[in-house]
Amino acid sequence: MLRIVVMNAKGGSGKTTVATNLASYCAAQARGTQLFDYDAQASSSHWLKVRPDTVHVIHGVEAFKAPEPGITRSWQLRVLPGTEYVIKDTPAGTSGIGVVEHVQRADIILIPVLPSAIDIHSTANFIRDLLLRGKARTLNKHIGIIANRTRVGTRSLRALERFLRNLDIPVIAHLRDTQNYLRAAERGLGVCDLPDAAARQDQPSWQAILEWVQQFEAPSAPSPSAEPALSAAPRSGWVF
Numbered sequence: 001m002l003r004i005v006v007m008n009a010k011g012g013s014g015k016t017t018v019a020t021n022l023a024s025y026c027a028a029q030a031r032g033t034q035l036f037d038y039d040a041q042a043s044s045s046h047w048l049k050v051r052p053d054t055v056h057v058i059h060g061v062e063a064f065k066a067p068e069p070g071i072t073r074s075w076q077l078r079v080l081p082g083t084e085y086v087i088k089d090t091p092a093g094t095s096g097i098g099v100v101e102h103v104q105r106a107d108i109i110l111i112p113v114l115p116s117a118i119d120i121h122s123t124a125n126f127i128r129d130l131l132l133r134g135k136a137r138t139l140n141k142h143i144g145i146i147a148n149r150t151r152v153g154t155r156s157l158r159a160l161e162r163f164l165r166n167l168d169i170p171v172i173a174h175l176r177d178t179q180n181y182l183r184a185a186e187r188g189l190g191v192c193d194l195p196d197a198a199a200r201q202d203q204p205s206w207q208a209i210l211e212w213v214q215q216f217e218a219p220s221a222p223s224p225s226a227e228p229a230l231s232a233a234p235r236s237g238w239v240f
Contacts, residue, residue, distance in 0.1 A: 011092030019089035024190025027056035051188030103134035115160035
């Protein structure tokens, strides 16, 4: 099982877009996928609730909520048997101890970043926090950057590329600035689920992300920092 955290302290960078589309793409490859929503805005949770029954099942956990009376936090955050990818959507403004906790419970950290001066500056500060306070490299976490809403040949993209070249962190994909993501999100789908030819242009980016993630797959015993995997759990739907 791989635990993938999508993080960036800057709001609007595309964390939910990355989390939901990666979950959708993994599920479409018949890989057991569980999506944890840590953001009180509940965008990932809403996306799952409108997701049709005709596409591959993604198990959802509303991790931003307190457990119901009589239910422990560890049961609420349990990982279902057969899960291969745990994908976590985190809130904007995550910093300090929040960064530390998410880093400790992750194998892979994905950082979406937009091609704007404000986003580049904010992301630089977040990466510093991730490396210094979160000790992501000391803990051997794998970090990848996803350039979001990119348009070829624009000044903003050139500025983003200059910034990314100065980081010792791989850029694993560029996501196009396209309405396909909005169209998919409104229906609880990923772009890989859209049937039209226009959406097929975006699928290679997700294949590249999944291939980068898969290089870190290896059999391993559960670590103390992982969400506990329990034997009894429903096969589909939401986990509360």
